[in-house]
């Protein structure tokens with residue numbers, strides 16, 4: 001849906017984005033991650049054409065990115081922008097008018113969303129009286145009213161309670177399943193794991209890693225397995241393998257590969273131990289994020305070419 005090729009951006013002679021390539025396909029939730037000041041918001045502003053790059057090219061749906069494409073984009077910036085004196089209904093109608101949408105179309109489209117976000121009761125309230133999370137949900141509805149093909153969300157979950165977060169996740173996945181490309185910047189790694197199909201990790205304007213969540217996690221596996229047994233393992237077994245930790249009959253063991261894992265299992269079973277659980281642990285996105293940023297390691301092939 002949108003591609004960045006060799007994009008650079010500087011402010012006052014300071015390079016904020018080094019040549020950056022991104023490729024966000026339709027029907028994908030793309031997580032733009034990175035520590036504070038990494039260049040995420042700058043990238044989102046470039047994607048929504050609020051600012052223009054110093055160099056490089058942007059393509060929207062295969063065409064050179066131009067002003068006329070902007071109406072196919074929905075952008076929810078981190079700093080929220082609603083008219084505080086307007087009621088929720090008037091705000092929605094105002095945005096609809098700006099987008100040239102018919103009132104009936106808007107009513108049909110918003111009914112489901114107002115219900116999903118539990119907003120029916122605040123329709124006549126002025127925005128200034130809404131809580132932070134509630135106004136955020138209103139702004140989200142305003143952002144998707146015109147059915148954008150590309151949806152750009154900067155920290156969409158900040159300030160939302162767990163129920164509202166779940167409703168937003170549900171709607172994001174619904175849009176994705178209908179072919180929308182969604183780029184979201186977030187510091188919430190738990191949400192990255194549940195909703196992102198692909199992630200890109202930026203640090204100081206440089207892409208450190210890009211890939212599908214499943215592939216990224218597979219790449220960073222450490223070969224640690226969790227084992228739960230019905231009784232204590234014999235000393236001979238404990239001496240034969242590298243056990244990382246033990247808590248009663250729960251063990252963490254380091255094994256080189258699947259082959260060593262099956263030999264290990266056979267060893268245990270032949271000792272008449274009953275295995276209640278045996279799984280390879282996967283690092284969390286949080287672990288991976290911290291690891292890459294601390295070591296400042298750039299991962300190129302094969303992770304950059306996974307999708």
Ligand SMILES: Nc1ncnc2c1ncn2[C@@H]1O[C@H](COP(=O)(O)OP(=O)(O)OP(=O)(O)O)[C@@H](O)[C@H]1O
Pocket residue numbers: 011012016034035036037038039040041042043
């Ligand atoms: N208009 C601007 N003028 C000068 N410097 C800017 C401007 N906008 C951003 N920067 C600088 O660019 C760098 C990247 O900022 P950006 O807001 O893109 O980071 P971010 O990854 O979104 O950070 P955060 O997670 O803290 O929101 C920062 O050092 C910031 O100070």
